[in-house]
Amino acid sequence: MNNEYFDLLLKMKDKSPEPMSLFCSKSNEGGIFTPFCLLDENKVKAQPVFLYESLRDHNSEIFKGHDLRLIKMQAGLGSSVKRDDIIMKYDNRESLGSKGTDLFFPVGENNFKSVVSLQVLQANYLKNYLPFSKVKLQFLVNEETSKQVASCIDSLDTSIKKVMEPEISQNMMPTISEAGELTRERVAPAGHGFIGFREIYQALSSEADEIVCIGNGEDLNSTPDEKILAHVIKNEIPVVMITTTKTSADLKGGQMGIRKEGEHEIISIFEKAQAEESGQLEYFEKLGLREQDGESFFNTNMAIINTKPLRDAFRGLDMSFEDFIEKIAPEVIKNVKIQDGKRFTQLESALGSVLLNMNSFFIKKSGRNILHLCNVGVENRYRFFLPIKKREDYDFYLEKYKVTTPQYTLNPKG
DSSP states (O other): OHHHHHHHHHHHTTOOOOOOOBOBTTTBTTOSEEEGGGSOHHHHHTSSEEEGGGOOOOOGGGGTTOEEEEEEEOOSOOTTSOOHHHHHHHTOOOSOOOHHHHOEEESSSSOEEEHHHHHHHHHHHHHHHSOOSEEEEEEEEOTTTHHHHHHHHHTSOHHHHTTBOOOEEOOOEEEEOTTSOEEEEEEEOOOTHHHHHHHHHHHHHSOOOEEEEEEETTOTTOSOOHHHHHHHHHTTOSEEEEEEEOOGGGTTSOEEEEEEETTEEEEEEEOHHHHHHTTOHHHHHHTTTSTTOOOOEEEEEEEEEEHHHHHHHHHTTOOOHHHHHHHTOOOOEEEEEEETTEEEEEEEOOHHHHHHHHHHHHHHHHSOOOEEEEEEOGGGGGGTOOOOOSHHHHHHHHHHEEEETTTTEEEEOO
8 A cells, every 4th residue: 555655656756746825815816726715605615614613512422333443643743843862751762753643642640641541541431432333543654653552552451452453554755865866764754644645545436434534643522523523424424524713822823714626616724835835924824814804714734524425426437446536636845854964855645635636537537526614613623633743742732731531632621
């Protein structure tokens, strides 16, 4: 699977995405991307978007007969989060694992547990609380993080570990040298687009009927709740990306909106790099924060894949699996790194790019959106999105949040 994914990146590495600029009523009416915050209410309602705050209560019977599989991404060191003191204090080691193995939260007074351990406990709670046929948890790891993830799991009781499925391994892949040739002088995982590619591949090539939820490895709250899951099941939605209303803390992150492409209006994402290329960075950062704007939808990197509706939609296309996989190839990110004074280019892709490109293809081929957005308002943001991108984030959550049992989620203190 790793090789198929990397081969796809190699095929796409020289294909540049079409340049895209933001619509602006004053300076750029020709911009082909309009963020949701600039669409009027009726246009937003016409899109496959549902608001978390509008979801109604449900009968838990809806979960019977369905399997739930949670995937937490632990395949990177996240070295930008300084934590040597934490792992020495709570695990007495010096080598980094993933952020999920190296960051600890107290359960009760002084019983500190790693995020990975808490995610296993959380999955075990869901298995006992919701009447899914099965609830399983998998960790995405690579050779740098696998050992530490396994160590966190080994420390748990055998009965709790029954919720675990075998890990998903993301291999270290070659990079491109200064001479433009593949080399293993530097190797690196090829981005979290891998897990999106893998799960689409699995959904379409097997008969497994599952609700697959993908979330950030260091974020204890990166699991959709039962309201979202019930809505996905009831409405047979193939794919969901979870967003949250942009705040002043999100100036540099990707914003969701509508891209015009001929006669089609396609859900897409506009990133900081694109704003810089189009000379619209200041405008981009202010979008959704101005008095006249609506809500701007900020990508959380959480996704849900409902395998049976996705498989049914694919079968309606009447095309080969191989052709489909190539058509939905994600945009390639060329991540340049310097090692021993030499320049290497890592080929990567993003989870959102895989899912959005697949949806774009469905729209053009069949006129159907198979991807919906679930936007979570500011008041409920913490329930799903507490990422740790820098050490200050972790310290803030330690001070302001606590682990609530038996759910094993972070909630505000007081």
